[in-house]
Amino acid sequence: MSVSTVPLITNHLVNLLSEKERVLLLQHCDVVELEFGTLLCEPQQRYRYLYFPLSGFISLVTKLAGHKPLEMGLIGNEGMLGVTLALGITTAPMQAVVQGKGTAWRxxxxxxxxxxxxxxxxxxxxxxxxxxxxxxxxxxAACAHFHELDYRLARWLLMSHDRAHSNDFHLTHQFLADMLGVRRSGVTVAAGILQQKQYISYSRGMISILDRTALKHAACECYQVGIDNYRRLLGEPIPDTAKRLLAEQGTP
Amino acid sequence: MSVSTVPLITNHLVNLLSEKERVLLLQHCDVVELEFGTLLCEPQQRYRYLYFPLSGFISLVTKLAGHKPLEMGLIGNEGMLGVTLALGITTAPMQAVVQGKGTAWRxxxxxxxxxxxxxxxxxxxxxxxxxxxxxxxxxxAACAHFHELDYRLARWLLMSHDRAHSNDFHLTHQFLADMLGVRRSGVTVAAGILQQKQYISYSRGMISILDRTALKHAACECYQVGIDNYRRLLGEPIPDTAKRLLAEQGTP
DNA sequence: GTGGCTCTGTGCGCTAAGCCACTAAGTTAT
DNA sequence: ATAACTTAGTGGCTTAGCGCACAGAGCCAC
Structure with a gap:
């Protein structure tokens, strides 16, 4: 990790700590690679590690017997995996799987x-x-129940974009379908429309965000609600300046 | 409240406390009536009281702009309203509304x-x-997304039954529709089938559970999963004997 | 009683999304 | 280079649930 990226890609929760507590925490942390698709924990199972994502991000997923998975939450460098430890509980409430390759403090x-x-x-x-x-x-939950696929797709793309720290990231239609709890071909249609409108472009599992602002308008209000909820309690997840910078520079 | 019902209708969370802590807690509690339809808190708003239901029960509801409400959780004498105070947070995460008239410790x-x-x-x-x-x-969340209305209806009836401490309770189709996030007439059809099969009977807002076992088979597995999740951490929500007793005696 | 209100029953057309199946276009491996 | 696999595009058919609308039925108040 080069010196210049350190101040940008860090973990916001850790950042909020005082110098003293942060040092104490990081003494016990290892930097690890999050590999796409890795299962980090299973519901009701004990787990061994907690993760503070830096550049990678993690999906929280619920599964019902005989159905596709459904993503309930997304954890990037604004959050952490395993927060239920704050309740003294050492088993996972949901399955957690790496959705975006990258690094994390473990x-x-x-x-x-x-x-x-x-x-x-x-x-x-x-x-x-x-x-x-x-x-x-x-x-x-409510979003998945009431909002149509196209809105939800736009929302998840934005949420992933926020956590990916790049305009391009790995996401196949099949994976998206599993996250949204719908058919793969449904995603193909919805994503095709977004591509036609030039909001995104994709090919064989790589998605590029072309027009973030337009995508925001194509998404349901749930995206903004999520941001606001976070901000109210924990402040700006990523400093706006940094975010804009990243959105502009994309992958070099 | 007669002497004989006191040991039956209490709050399970409070019951789990040691004598000492229970006394300490109850010193600060008032018994209040929960009236059907009362709003106990609104999302993001501060609230003043927490509730340990005794015979009444409370719905946790999420609303999206332009849509029906959707019930996310049900709180009876196995739980409490306002548990996020354990996180030091004094604003509500969701709307809470009294679904079953009765009493609670406040x-x-x-x-x-x-x-x-x-x-x-x-x-x-x-x-x-x-x-x-x-x-x-x-x-x-996953249940609302994947499972069909008839299964979900059976599930909610069971959950309400568990918390109502009676075989008959007040629930109109319209109210059920709002909880399940569907049309009223959809509920009418689904409930009509359950009535035809003699699992339940209803008229003008009063629902009677006739055949709990059959209803269980008509419900999705989510009902049992919820019970198991609770039991794993907090034990038997209502002692089985008491529950059977209540199911049999119904309203005198 | 009579009118008004609430609750339930029912029908009709519509749509998002389901299932299934197949093609085509890239990518990777041998 | 050819085969095998992954990813994406498309179409046909089915269905759960929606919106709307209206009719009947029980209950309450005056």
């Missing part, structure tokens, strides 16, 4: 559990984030 | 906040329940 669950005793700020931030995640769950 | 938010410092058990139980509620949210 910490042993026991280490963080220990740290929580000594770090009131850390505890507070985890609690705030847990609340935000709950809001995200219920928003996504 | 406590001032500041009082409970204070108690949480001195009552480690209380804190622990609230945390466990919050986790259960999260699981309920994501289960309901």
């Amino acid at each position: 910490i042993d669950i026991a280490a963080l559990q220990q740290l929580l005793h000594d770090c009131p700020q850390l505890q507070h931030i985890l609690q705030q984030y847990l609340f935000v995640l709950m809001a995200q769950l219920s928003q996504s | 406590i001032d938010i500041a009082a409970l906040q204070q108690l949480l410092h001195d009552c480690p058990q209380l804190q622990h139980i609230l945390q466990q329940y919050l986790f259960v509620l999260m699981a309920q949210l994501s289960q309901s």
